[in-house]
Amino acid sequence: MDAIRVSKVEQVIYSKPGSVSSGTVHLTAHHIIFRYDDVEEKEVWMPYPLISLVNRLPQTLLGKSQINFHTRTFESFSLTFNKESEASDVFETVKELTVATSVNQLYAFFYTPTPPLTSEGWTMYSPRDEYVRMGVGTRSKAWRFTDLNKDYNFCPTYPSRLVVPTRIxxxxxxxxxxxxxxxRIPILAYLHWANFGSITRSSQPMVGLSQSRSVQDEKLIEAIFQSHWSPESRVTNANVYGATPTNLIVDARPTVNAVANTAKGAGTENMDYYKEGKKIYLGIDHIHTMRESLAKVVEALREADQLLASINNDLHEQxxxxxxxxxxxxxxxxxLRHIAAIMEGTLIITKNIHVNSSHVLIHCSDGWDRTSQLSALSQLCLDPFYRTIRGFEILIEKDWLSFGHKFLDRCGHLSSDKFFLSPTGDTNSGSGADAAQAFLASMQNKFGSQSHLKETSPVFHQFLESVRQIQRQYPERFEFNERFLRQLYYHLYxxxxxxxxxxxxxxxxxxxxxxxxxxxxxxxxxxxxxxxxEMALNRNPAYDPSLDDPSRRSSDADMGVLFPSPKDVRFWHELYGRTDEEMNGKFVPPQTREIELTGPVENAEDDPVPHKTTVTEQLQDHPSKQTALENTMSSSLNVQSSGPRKSSPGIAASLQDLSLSLPDLTTMRPGSSRNSNAAASPSNPAQSRSGPSSTRPANSPIWSRAMPPELLSGSGVKSVWGKLSSNASAAFSVVQDAYAGVAKDLINSGASHAEESPERTSELRGRETLGAWGQDRSGSRSPQPRSTDNSNLNLTNPWATTSRPNRYVSLLEENPWGAPAEPDVRSNVAPSSSPQITPASDLPLDPTIGTIPTYRRPAATSGFSSRERNSPKPVPPAAPHSPSSATAVDSDPLGVGFL
Known part of the structure; x- marks a missing residue:
C-alpha cells in the first residue's frame, strides 16, 4: 500500500512496564507486529484500531528516537529506534493506517480466518424464535408481531420485526x-417468564416548551401497562391475580437533562396523562460525562506507568x-459511582418486574445508550437463559445490535489525527519557516477534525463492566467466565x-x-x-445451572432471579491489566451518589421537570399557534444544567399566573403569603433577598418591580419577564400573541366549557359563562356588598397606580384589558351602570389592534382613590350589534382584539 513508508525495521527496543526486549517491527496493512529476537517469545500483534494515542518524542542526545503507544485495552508500550528517519516513517505509516476515512477500510472487510469459521453468527438471533420463547403468542395473546418496519421506513434505527400490544x-x-x-416508540424488549410483566423501551417524548401531548402515545403505553389484564384476548375485562399498580416509566436521565431537552423540543412524560403508572428519574449522566470519567481513570493508569518506568530506571528489578x-x-x-448508578437502576427494574409483577418502560434521550444498558442488565438478572453463552450472545444481538446502538460513533472506530502527537519542529533545521510550518501542523493536528469525537463514549464498556460486577457477586450463575467478557471487549475495538x-x-x-x-x-x-x-477457554467451571431451577425450594432459592447489590462495585482490574490489590485495595467503600433517585412521580405537580398544561391543552389543535408560542417563549429562556432540581412551575405556569392578573410573584414560592402587605413587609425574608430594588412601592407597575431570584430557580428556567422587564409594551405583545390563538378558538364555544373547573380554565371560557365587569364570581348581577375580611384576599392588582385597602378583588373586575360589560342576552338584564363613551383620538381606530378600554366607576365603588373615581377615562366606541359581532366580543376573554 502507498501508506506504508517502511514495512520492516530491525534492532528496535520494545519496552513495556516490567520488561525491555529487542526485536524487529513489521508494519502490515492492518497490524503492527513486533517479533522478538528471542524466538521462544510469542509475537505481539496489535490491530491499528486498538491504538488510542501515539506520541513521538524528540530525538535524544544519543541519537535515539522513541514512539510511545497507548491502546484501548489500557496497555502501554514504547518503540525506540536508532535513526530519526525510521521513527518518522513508522509514525506516519501508523497514522495513515489508523485514521480511516470510511468504515469499509477497516480490518473486518479484509479478514479471512484460517481455518474458516462457521457462518451462523449473522443468523443465530431470530426475533420470532426469541419472543416465542418468552411466551409471545403462546402464554400471552396481549402482544403481536408487526411488519410495519420491514423496510426500515417507519424507524430507520429500529429492527424490522417489532412486538407491540395486540390492542394497538x-x-x-x-x-x-x-x-x-x-x-422510537415503546416496543417490547422482554416478557417475563414468571408472570406477564414486561420491559419496553423507547426514546423520549417530544414534549417541548409548549408541553404537547399525543393521545396515541398515551393509549399505547396504557395498553402496555394493562397487558396483565386478560392477556389471552383483546378485551380488558379481567385482572390477573398478583398484578399491582406499580408500573414504572424509568427516565434514566437526571432531571436537569430532561429540562434541557425540553428547551430543545423534547422532554419527559407529563404524568397527568399516564395514569396507569408512575415515573422515576435514575440520574445516570450522559455520554460526555462518562467519556470524561473514563479519561480520568486512563490518566491515573498512565501516570502510574510513567512513575513505575522512572523507578525502574533507578532501581531496576527491585x-x-x-x-x-x-x-x-x-x-x-x-x-465506580456511574457503575453503581446503573446497577441501582437495574435492581429497581428487576424487582418491579419479578416481585411486583408489573411493567417497566425505559428511555433516556434517544433510547440507544442508557436504555440499552438498563434493559439488557435487567434481563440478565431476570432470565437465566441470558446468563448462558448463547443466551448472552442473543441478548446483545437483540438489545444492542437490533434495537440500535451507535457502535461506530461511540467506539470511535475511524479514530482521528488528534491522537497522534509529534515534535513541533526539527532541531537540526535552521529555517524558522520550517519550524513555524511544523508548529501550525501540530496545532491543526490537535484541534482540527474533532467534531465526531464528541460522539465517542464507553457505553458498551460500562455494560460489560456492570455484567462483571454481577458475575463477581454470583460466580456460580454464569456459564461464561471473566475471560469471555474481556475478549468481547477486545473485539469491540x-x-x-x-x-x-x-x-x-x-x-x-x-x-x-x-x-x-x-x-x-x-x-x-x-x-x-x-x-x-474459544468455547473451551470461556466456560466457567463453577457454573451450576441447578441453582436457576424455579421449582427449587431450598432456603437460598431465588427462582433464578438475581438481585445484585449496587454498593458492591469494584474496578474490573483484569481489564485494566492490574491486580485487585493495586486498583481496589483490601476494602472498597460503598460508592455514594451525588444525584439521588427522583420519584416516584404520579402527576405533574410532583414532577421536578415543569409541566403545566392549562394553556397548552387549548393549543393542541392549532400547531401554527403552538409553534409561534414556542418560538416566542424560547427566546426568553435560559436553561441551566447543574445543581439539584426542585419542583417548580414551568413556562405554562408563568402564563397561567399572568392570566390571573399577575399576582405578586413572591406568592409563587411555597409557604409565602398572598397578602400584599405581608409580601411587602420588611420582615419577609424573600423580599430582603431580592436586593435593593425590592424597596419599590407595591403599587409600581409590574414591569418595574424587582423579580425575586427564587422564581423558577429550581428548574433552571428564568421567567419570561426577566427579558421583558424594561419594556411594558413588549410584555403586552407577548401576552397578546400567546392568547390570540386561544381567543380565536373560543368563538361560539362559551357553553362548551360550562362544566370545566373554574380554577383551571376560567380565563379561557366564553364571555357568556363569566360574570360581567364589576360583578362577583358567583354569577349574580345584582350589586353585592363588599366584605372587609382580609382572609379572602388572594389577588392584588399590579396595574394600580395608588395603594388601596385590603379587600376581596374579583379577577374580572381587576382586569385592565377587559371589555365593557355587555347586556345579558339570555336574561335581558342590563348592567348596573353604563359607561360613557368618549373618543380616545380624532384618528380612526386601527382594526388590527385592540384598544385598551378604561371605565368610569360609580362613586359607590369602594377601593379606588378619589382621583381614580373623578378622572375621565376614554372608552372605545361600541360596534354595531349583530350576531357575529356579539359572538366575537363575547369570546374575547381578555378584550385585546385579534391580530
Missing amino acids: SDTTLQYASKYRSKC STELAVLDKQALRRSGW SCQFGTFLFNCERERKVGDGVNPPPCERTISVWDYFNSAE
Missing part, C-alpha cells in the same frame, strides 16, 4: 411515532513489587469482525445499496466465540 393498530403506531424522538497507582485519583474519576462496526440493524443488513450488505462481506464475532477452542 399499526395506524395508531404511525401517529404515535411522531411523538417520540427518532420515531521496583517490581511497588504499588504506585493513585487510588484516590481513581475514586475521583467517578467511574479490534474491528476484526463486522458485528460492532455499525449503528443499527439496517446498516448491517442493507448497507449503502451499492455494495453487498456488511453481513455478507464480514465475519460475525459469534462465529469466533462459538468455535471449539
Whole structure:
C-alpha cells in the first residue's frame, strides 16, 4: 500500500512496564507486529484500531528516537529506534493506517480466518424464535408481531420485526411515532417468564416548551401497562391475580437533562396523562460525562506507568513489587459511582418486574445508550437463559445490535489525527519557516477534525463492566467466565469482525445499496466465540445451572432471579491489566451518589421537570399557534444544567399566573403569603433577598418591580419577564400573541366549557359563562356588598397606580384589558351602570389592534382613590350589534382584539 513508508525495521527496543526486549517491527496493512529476537517469545500483534494515542518524542542526545503507544485495552508500550528517519516513517505509516476515512477500510472487510469459521453468527438471533420463547403468542395473546418496519421506513434505527400490544393498530403506531424522538416508540424488549410483566423501551417524548401531548402515545403505553389484564384476548375485562399498580416509566436521565431537552423540543412524560403508572428519574449522566470519567481513570493508569518506568530506571528489578497507582485519583474519576448508578437502576427494574409483577418502560434521550444498558442488565438478572453463552450472545444481538446502538460513533472506530502527537519542529533545521510550518501542523493536528469525537463514549464498556460486577457477586450463575467478557471487549475495538462496526440493524443488513450488505462481506464475532477452542477457554467451571431451577425450594432459592447489590462495585482490574490489590485495595467503600433517585412521580405537580398544561391543552389543535408560542417563549429562556432540581412551575405556569392578573410573584414560592402587605413587609425574608430594588412601592407597575431570584430557580428556567422587564409594551405583545390563538378558538364555544373547573380554565371560557365587569364570581348581577375580611384576599392588582385597602378583588373586575360589560342576552338584564363613551383620538381606530378600554366607576365603588373615581377615562366606541359581532366580543376573554 502507498501508506506504508517502511514495512520492516530491525534492532528496535520494545519496552513495556516490567520488561525491555529487542526485536524487529513489521508494519502490515492492518497490524503492527513486533517479533522478538528471542524466538521462544510469542509475537505481539496489535490491530491499528486498538491504538488510542501515539506520541513521538524528540530525538535524544544519543541519537535515539522513541514512539510511545497507548491502546484501548489500557496497555502501554514504547518503540525506540536508532535513526530519526525510521521513527518518522513508522509514525506516519501508523497514522495513515489508523485514521480511516470510511468504515469499509477497516480490518473486518479484509479478514479471512484460517481455518474458516462457521457462518451462523449473522443468523443465530431470530426475533420470532426469541419472543416465542418468552411466551409471545403462546402464554400471552396481549402482544403481536408487526411488519410495519420491514423496510426500515417507519424507524430507520429500529429492527424490522417489532412486538407491540395486540390492542394497538399499526395506524395508531404511525401517529404515535411522531411523538417520540427518532420515531422510537415503546416496543417490547422482554416478557417475563414468571408472570406477564414486561420491559419496553423507547426514546423520549417530544414534549417541548409548549408541553404537547399525543393521545396515541398515551393509549399505547396504557395498553402496555394493562397487558396483565386478560392477556389471552383483546378485551380488558379481567385482572390477573398478583398484578399491582406499580408500573414504572424509568427516565434514566437526571432531571436537569430532561429540562434541557425540553428547551430543545423534547422532554419527559407529563404524568397527568399516564395514569396507569408512575415515573422515576435514575440520574445516570450522559455520554460526555462518562467519556470524561473514563479519561480520568486512563490518566491515573498512565501516570502510574510513567512513575513505575522512572523507578525502574533507578532501581531496576527491585521496583517490581511497588504499588504506585493513585487510588484516590481513581475514586475521583467517578467511574465506580456511574457503575453503581446503573446497577441501582437495574435492581429497581428487576424487582418491579419479578416481585411486583408489573411493567417497566425505559428511555433516556434517544433510547440507544442508557436504555440499552438498563434493559439488557435487567434481563440478565431476570432470565437465566441470558446468563448462558448463547443466551448472552442473543441478548446483545437483540438489545444492542437490533434495537440500535451507535457502535461506530461511540467506539470511535475511524479514530482521528488528534491522537497522534509529534515534535513541533526539527532541531537540526535552521529555517524558522520550517519550524513555524511544523508548529501550525501540530496545532491543526490537535484541534482540527474533532467534531465526531464528541460522539465517542464507553457505553458498551460500562455494560460489560456492570455484567462483571454481577458475575463477581454470583460466580456460580454464569456459564461464561471473566475471560469471555474481556475478549468481547477486545473485539469491540479490534474491528476484526463486522458485528460492532455499525449503528443499527439496517446498516448491517442493507448497507449503502451499492455494495453487498456488511453481513455478507464480514465475519460475525459469534462465529469466533462459538468455535471449539474459544468455547473451551470461556466456560466457567463453577457454573451450576441447578441453582436457576424455579421449582427449587431450598432456603437460598431465588427462582433464578438475581438481585445484585449496587454498593458492591469494584474496578474490573483484569481489564485494566492490574491486580485487585493495586486498583481496589483490601476494602472498597460503598460508592455514594451525588444525584439521588427522583420519584416516584404520579402527576405533574410532583414532577421536578415543569409541566403545566392549562394553556397548552387549548393549543393542541392549532400547531401554527403552538409553534409561534414556542418560538416566542424560547427566546426568553435560559436553561441551566447543574445543581439539584426542585419542583417548580414551568413556562405554562408563568402564563397561567399572568392570566390571573399577575399576582405578586413572591406568592409563587411555597409557604409565602398572598397578602400584599405581608409580601411587602420588611420582615419577609424573600423580599430582603431580592436586593435593593425590592424597596419599590407595591403599587409600581409590574414591569418595574424587582423579580425575586427564587422564581423558577429550581428548574433552571428564568421567567419570561426577566427579558421583558424594561419594556411594558413588549410584555403586552407577548401576552397578546400567546392568547390570540386561544381567543380565536373560543368563538361560539362559551357553553362548551360550562362544566370545566373554574380554577383551571376560567380565563379561557366564553364571555357568556363569566360574570360581567364589576360583578362577583358567583354569577349574580345584582350589586353585592363588599366584605372587609382580609382572609379572602388572594389577588392584588399590579396595574394600580395608588395603594388601596385590603379587600376581596374579583379577577374580572381587576382586569385592565377587559371589555365593557355587555347586556345579558339570555336574561335581558342590563348592567348596573353604563359607561360613557368618549373618543380616545380624532384618528380612526386601527382594526388590527385592540384598544385598551378604561371605565368610569360609580362613586359607590369602594377601593379606588378619589382621583381614580373623578378622572375621565376614554372608552372605545361600541360596534354595531349583530350576531357575529356579539359572538366575537363575547369570546374575547381578555378584550385585546385579534391580530
